[in-house]
Amino acid sequence: MAVVRSKRRPASQAGWSGGERAGLVLTWDGVDMRRWMDLHSAVPMAPLEQAWMYGDAIAAGSPYRPTRGVVTRDGKPVAIVQALEWSFVRAARLAKVVRGPLFLKDVTEEECVAVHRLIADRWPMPRLNWLFFTPEMIDGDFSRSVMRSLNLKQTVTGYSTAWIDLTVGADRLRAGLNQKWRNQLLAAEGEKLRIRDAHSGQALNWLLARYDAERRRRRFRAASGAFAAALAICAPRPRDVLLLQAERGSEPLAGVLFLRHGFSATYQVAYTSEAGRAANANRLLLWEGMRRLAADGVRWLDLGGVDAAMEGVSRFKLGTGAAPVTLAGTWM
Incomplete structure (x- = not known):
């Protein structure tokens, strides 16, 4: 079916059509933040x-602007997608879809292909559009088949991350820790470190300044402290930002920043000093973060990138018992 296109409408209006395929309709920019958060939380x-908040944080520090689409069947939401778009040089556009779309219910393979096709339809290459599509699909034959059906080619291999199910309870979470990791956590608990929590302010500034210095020193391929600060500012509620510091006396030894988004959360930024490493403060903070997030109703924690190039960081994350998942990579 032909794609219906129209001029962008103000966000206050009902949105504009991105077309229809296989009985599915994609509408762009037709929901407000509260509705988007409800849909995102259902995934x-x-x-x-x-x-x-991710789209808003990107817009705060770059020429990209978020555009958000909802796919429906018979008026009921099936999937959502947030894209980042940069318009330049008259009609030319560069767009990124990062870890989307997200499905709110089970769909057939035909419907899955149709949703990805509807998204790609917005940025046709012959019309001076460049789409970098990183789908939230496990790497494998099916995901590659879907992306190739869009006439896209893989430009970056799959990103790997690890999720922790926080709903199993503290006892099972602790039992799932790697034996060495558990022993080091026990040692950290014996250090009697004081843990402080915050949502912003001086504690956040302290963490991000040291994180950035460490990132530059070790040449980590990771988001900057400035972007983490933008995310914290754009978070809809103070409770969506959880910053923990481990202290001995008045001296912070380590810090970690978690960002909550619906019933999920992300382990965003961490820093540990030499004294903090000696006291295993990083393990204590991650464990305490898991417990506090679970108590606040968070069900899943995304630990972020697992990369062979950062063997120590990856070993630390996987020591929690989380299983790595490799996604389909970026396609253009």
Whole structure:
């Protein structure tokens, strides 16, 4: 079926049609933040990159602007997608879809292909559009088949992350820790470190300044502290930002920043000093974060990138018992 296109409408209006395929209709920019958050929260293991605050944080520091689409069948939501779009040089546009779309219910393979096709239809290459599509699909024959059906080619291999199910309870979470990880956590608990929590302010500034210095020193391929600060500012509620510091006396030894988005959360930024590493403060903070997030109703925690190039960081994350998942990569 031909794609219906129209001029962008103000966000206050009902949105504009992105077309119809296989009985599915895609509408762009037709929901407000509250509705988007409700839909995003309905998706198990929903990544931060598809949260409303992520799009706003990107817009705060770059020429990209978020555009958000909802796919429906008979008026009922089936999937959502947040894309980042940069319009330049007259009609030319560069767009990124990062870890989307997200499905709110089970769909057939035909429907899955149709949803991805509807998204790609918005940025046809012959019309000076460049789409970088990183779908939230497990890497494999099916995901590659879907992306190739859009006439896209893989440009970056699959990103790997690890999710923790927080609903199993503290006892099972602790039992799932790697034996060495559990022993180091026990040692950290014996250090009697004081844990402080915050949502913003001086504690956040302290963490991000040290994180950025460490990132530059070790040449981590990771988001900057400035972007983490933008995410914290754009978070809809103070409780969506959880910052924990481990202290001995008045001296912070380590800090960690978690961002909550619906019933999911992301382990966003962490820093540990030499003294903090000696006291295993990083393990204590991650464990305490898991417990506090679970108590606040968070069901899944995304630990972020697992990369062979960062063996120590990856080993630390996987020591929690989380299983790595490799996604389909970026296609253009």
